[in-house]
Amino acid sequence: MGKTSAVIRLGYVHLRVTDLEEARNHYSNTLGMEVVHEEPGKLWLKCWDEWDHHSLVLEEGGVGLVKLGYKVETDDDLATFENRAQTFGVTTGRFGAGENLKVGDGLRLTLPSEHTVELYTDIEFTGTETGSINPEAWPRNMRGVGTHWIDHALIAADDPGLVERFFQEVLDFKTAEKVVDSIEHPEVIGTWMTCGESPHDLACIKGPNNKLHHFAYHLEDWSSILRAGDIFSMDDVPIDIGPTRHGITRGTTIYFFDPSGNRNEVFAGLGYRVHQDFPTINWTVDQLAKGIFYHARELNDAFTSVFT
Amino acid sequence: MAEVEVSPYNISVEVRAGETLLRAIVRSGYKYRYGCRRGGCGFCKVHLVLGEVGYERPIDARVLTDDEKVSGVCLSCRAVPLTNVVIELQEGDRLRGIPQSDGSSVPRRS
Numbered sequence: 001m002g003k004t005s006a007v008i009r010l011g012y013v014h015l016r017v018t019d020l021e022e023a024r025n026h027y028s029n030t031l032g033m034e035v036v037h038e039e040p041g042k043l044w045l046k047c048w049d050e051w052d053h054h055s056l057v058l059e060e061g062g063v064g065l066v067k068l069g070y071k072v073e074t075d076d077d078l079a080t081f082e083n084r085a086q087t088f089g090v091t092t093g094r095f096g097a098g099e100n101l102k103v104g105d106g107l108r109l110t111l112p113s114e115h116t117v118e119l120y121t122d123i124e125f126t127g128t129e130t131g132s133i134n135p136e137a138w139p140r141n142m143r144g145v146g147t148h149w150i151d152h153a154l155i156a157a158d159d160p161g162l163v164e165r166f167f168q169e170v171l172d173f174k175t176a177e178k179v180v181d182s183i184e185h186p187e188v189i190g191t192w193m194t195c196g197e198s199p200h201d202l203a204c205i206k207g208p209n210n211k212l213h214h215f216a217y218h219l220e221d222w223s224s225i226l227r228a229g230d231i232f233s234m235d236d237v238p239i240d241i242g243p244t245r246h247g248i249t250r251g252t253t254i255y256f257f258d259p260s261g262n263r264n265e266v267f268a269g270l271g272y273r274v275h276q277d278f279p280t281i282n283w284t285v286d287q288l289a290k291g292i293f294y295h296a297r298e299l300n301d302a303f304t305s306v307f308t
Numbered sequence: 309m310a311e312v313e314v315s316p317y318n319i320s321v322e323v324r325a326g327e328t329l330l331r332a333i334v335r336s337g338y339k340y341r342y343g344c345r346r347g348g349c350g351f352c353k354v355h356l357v358l359g360e361v362g363y364e365r366p367i368d369a370r371v372l373t374d375d376e377k378v379s380g381v382c383l384s385c386r387a388v389p390l391t392n393v394v395i396e397l398q399e400g401d402r403l404r405g406i407p408q409s410d411g412s413s414v415p416r417r418s
Contacts, residue, residue, distance in 0.1 A: 018347060018365065018367065018368060019366060063347075063348040063368045064368075238345040238346060257344040257346050258346070259346055260346060260348050261345075261346035261349050261371075301341055301351075302343040302344075305349075305351060306344055306349040308348045
C-alpha cells in the first residue's frame with residue numbers, strides 16, 4: 001500500500017507566450033483569472049477559488065513551458081525529496097526566496113524528461129475571492145469561464161515509464177491509470193499520477209522531451225464545460241476536441257488553445273477518489289483512443305502530435 | 309484580394325484582407341493537417357511554391373526557423389499572403405474537401 005505523498009498539489013505553471021496582451025485577454029477575460037501582479041513582459045494570475053498568491057506566470061517570448069511548481073508540506077520533505085532525487089540520478093538545485101515572486105525558497109529538479117519542476121513550501125496566502133468565512137458559492141463578478149483552479153498538467157517524455165518511476169520513487173506519487181503496450185508487455189505509453197486523491201496531478205505521455213501537452217483547469221460539472229465551450233465560440237478560441245468525456249479519469253473535458261498555441265483544458269467531474277489501496281487501472285494501447293476520447297473513440301491528428 | 313492555390317489539386321480560394329492561409333482554406337470548405345491554429349505547434353507548415361507571405365504576429369523562432377523560411381516553408385495559420393500564392397501541403401498530407409450538394413468539390417489531384 002502506497003505512502004501518502006507530501007506533495008500537496010500543482011501550485012503554479014510558468015508558461016511562455018508570443019504576445020502578452022493577447023494572453024492577458026485569454027487568461028483574464030475568457031477564462032476569468034485575475035491578474036495579481038505585472039511587470040514588463042510578465043503577468044502573474046490566479047483563479048477565484050485559489051488561495052495562494054498566483055497559479056500562473058506568463059512570460060512574453062516564444063511558446064511552451066518554462067516550469068511547473070508543486071507545493072510541498074514541509075522543509076524536511078524538501079530535504080528528503082532532494083536526497084532521493086540525487087540518488088535517482090537527476091539534477092537538483094536550491095533556489096532562494098524571492099526568485100519566484102512571493103514564493104519562498106525551494107528545490108529545483110530536472111526530470112528525466114528534461115522538464116523543470118520546482119518544489120516549495122511557502123507562498124503568500126491571499127485568500128479566495130469568496131473568502132473563508134461564510135463564503136458564497138461563487139463570486140458575482142466572475143468573468144468568462146470562471147475557472148476554479150489549475151488542476152493538473154500533462155507533459156511529454158521520450159520515456160514516460162522513467163518519469164513515472166521518478167514520481168513514484170522520489171515524490172511518492174501513485175499511478176491512478178496507465179496506458180501500456182499490452183498487459184503482457186507493460187511498456188508505459190502514458191501515465192496518470194496523483195499526490196492526493198484526485199485522478200491526476202501530473203500525467204505524462206510519450207512524445208518529445210521537455211514539451212507540454214496541456215495544463216488543465218478544474219470546473220464544477222458538465223454544464224460548466226458546455227458553458228465554457230459557448231464562451232470559446234464567442235471569443236474565437238480554437239477548440240482541439242470536445243466537449244466530451246475521457247475514458248481515463250472519467251473527466252469531462254474540452255481541449256483548446258491559448259492565443260500562442262499552448263494547449264489548455266477545462267476538466268470537470270471527480271470521477272473517483274484515489275485512496276491508498278486504489279488499484280492502478282490499466283489501458284492497453286489498442287484502446288488508447290477510447291481512453292482519451294471516450295465517445296469518439298478516435299484520436300484526432302493533433303492529440304499525439306501537437307506540443308508546445 | 310489575394311488568392312491561394314493548393315497544388316496539385318487545382319483548387320484556388322480567395323483570401324480576405326488580413327486573413328491567414330489556413331483560415332481562408334478552411335472557410336472555403338477544405339481541411340488539411342493543422343494543430344493549434346495559433347502559431348505554437350508548427351503542425352500546419354506548408355511549402356510556399358510561389359508568391360510572398362507576411363507574418364503580422366510574433367512567431368517563436370523554434371516553431372518556424374529562419375532556415376525554414378529561406379527554404380520556402382511557411383506557417384499557414386499565421387501567414388498572410390502579400391501576393392497571390394501557390395502552396396503545397398507537407399509530404400503525407402492531403403487536402404480534404406467537404407462535398408457540395410452536386411458532389412463537385414471533393415478535391416482531386418490534377
